[in-house]
Amino acid sequence: MKVKYFPCQPHCFAFGGFDLQMLNTLDAVIKAGVEASKLDIWSRDSDFDILHLWGVGPHNYHLIDWAKKAEKKIVATVLSPYHDTFKSKLGFYYRHFFPDYVGQLIHYYKIIDKIIVLNNLQLNVLNKYYRVPASKMEIIPNIVEDKYFEIPNFNFKMEYRIDNYVLCVGNICTRKNQYNLALACINLNANLVIIGNLLDGELTYGRQLETLIADNKNILWIRELPKASEELVAAYYNCSVYALPSNEETQPISALEAIAMRKPLVLIDREYAHQSFYQGAILSKSSSVKNIETALKRAMTMSVLQVINPEILNCKEKVVGEKYKMCYVKLLQKNL
Template sequence: MNVLFQTRKDYKENLAGDSIQMQKTKEYLEKIGIDVDISTKDYISLEKYDIIHIFNLTRIKESYGFTQNALKQGKPYALSTIYWDMSDYIKNGKNTPTRIEWWKRDNHLREEMLNNAAILLPNSEIEWEVLKRSFNVKCQYSVIPNCADRFFYDAKPDNFISEYGLTDFILCVGRISCRKNQLALINALKGTGLNVVLIGPNNNEDYYKQCKFAAGSNALFIDQMPYYKLASAYAAAKVHVLPSWFETPG
C-alpha cells in the first residue's frame, strides 16, 4: 500500500505535536511494510497513492488545499483532526475582534473537510465530542490516542544531571508561546525558591522576552534537544507542568 501524508509547510522548522504525530505514524507504518511519503504541496499528482492522510484541522488554509486536491483526483483521505475549539482562548486572550472573526470565518471549510473524509482520526473521545459540538459531522471516526516512546519510560536522570547540575526541578516542555502559557508558570513560582526548566524553541519573540524578563536566576531556558536528552530531563524532574490555555487531548 502507498500512502501520502500531507501537512503544513513548516512542520520541520516549527516542530510541534502534529509534526511528531505524523513522523512517528510514518515510522511505525513503514515497520509493517506500508510505503509512506510526505508532501506539503496541494497540487501534486496522487496517482501512485491508495489513500491520502492529512494532519491538522486547525491550520485550515493548507489542509483544505490538500483535501480539494484529493477530491479532484478521486482519492480517499483520512484526517487526523488534532483539533480544539479556540473560541474561548481567543475571546479571553489579548486578541483583536479581527482575529475572532478569522477563526469563525473558516469553520464552514473545516466542516466541509470533515464530511468529505473517508474517516476521521481524533486523538480521544473528548476531541470527538468537541468536533460533534462544533460541526455537523456525519463521517465515521476511530480514536487514535497519542503515545510515547518506550525509552521515556526507561530513561535515567544521569545524563541531564551531569550536563546541567539540576535535579528535582519543575519541568515544562513546549515551544515558548502565548498559548503554552509559560509566563504564568514563571510568575506562579516567584519567591518559592523552586528551580524551573523550560525546554522548547522560541515560537514568539515578544513573549519569549517577557518570560526571560520575568524569570529569576532559578529558571533555565533550553532550546530543542535530542529525544534521549529530553527523556533524561523528564526522569530528573520532580514534576512536569503543562500550563497551556488548551491542548488537543490525546
C-alpha cells in the same frame, strides 16, 4: 497499499507537537508494514491509494478536491478547540455567521473518508459543532516514544548541576504560559527547567522570559534538545514535578511523556486536562501565578514516582502504528 502524508503547514514555520506527531506516526506506520511516505508536491507520481492530511482548513481544501477527483481515499488527523470557555464559544458562533468558514469546514469534513481524533472529548466537539457523525471518526492517541518507558543512562542532574526541579517542555509562547510558571517557582524558591524553542511571533514574550531568568539563578532555559534523546528523557526522569500551565491544548504530548515517566503532573483546569490519560493530575484553578503556586505546592508533596496509569500503554509507538494501519486497511476494504 500506499499512503501519502501531507502536513498542516511547512515545518520551517511554527514546528510543534502536531508536526512532531505526524513524523512519529509516519515512522510508526512504516514499522507496522505500511508503504507510507511524504507527499512530494513537485512530483507527478500519483501512484498511491490514500492521502493522509494532518489538519483540515483553507490551506488544503484544494488538495482535498483534487484528491477526490483522482479517486483517492482521504484520512485526516485533526485537532479542534474544545470550546470550553465563553470566549471560545463566542468565537465559534461569531464565525458561524460567516458561512465561508464554518460552512466550508463542515462541507470538507463530509468529503473526507475517515477522521482521526485524539480522544472522546474531541469526537464530541466535531460531532456537536461540525456535524461529523461518530461513525466517520476513529480515536487514536498521540505517540509516546518507547524511551519514555525506560530508565535513561544520562545524568541530567550532574550535567546541569540542578536537582529537585519542576520541568516544563514545549515551544515558548504566551499560550503555554511559561512566564507565569517561572514567577510561581521564583515565589516558591523552587528550581525550574524549561526546555523549548521560542515560537515564531513570540519574540516579546521570549524577551520577558529571558529578563526574568537573568535575575533568577534557580531557572534554567535549554533552547532545544533532540526528540526522545537520552538528555531529554533524563530531564523528565530526574524532575520532581512536571508542570504545563497552558491555556489551551488538545492532548499535550509532553504531559503524556511525564505520565509515562510516572511523574506528578500539574495542568490548568481546562477541558484538555480531563481526558483519562491525565487522571490524577493536580489541576490549577486558573493560569494565574497564585493558582499555579497552589497546584505546585500540592504536587511537591507527592511521591516523585507515581503509580503508572495503564492507559498510557495505548500511546506506545507499536500500538498507535497498528491502529492507523487497520484504519487504512478497513478504508480500502470498503471498495472491494
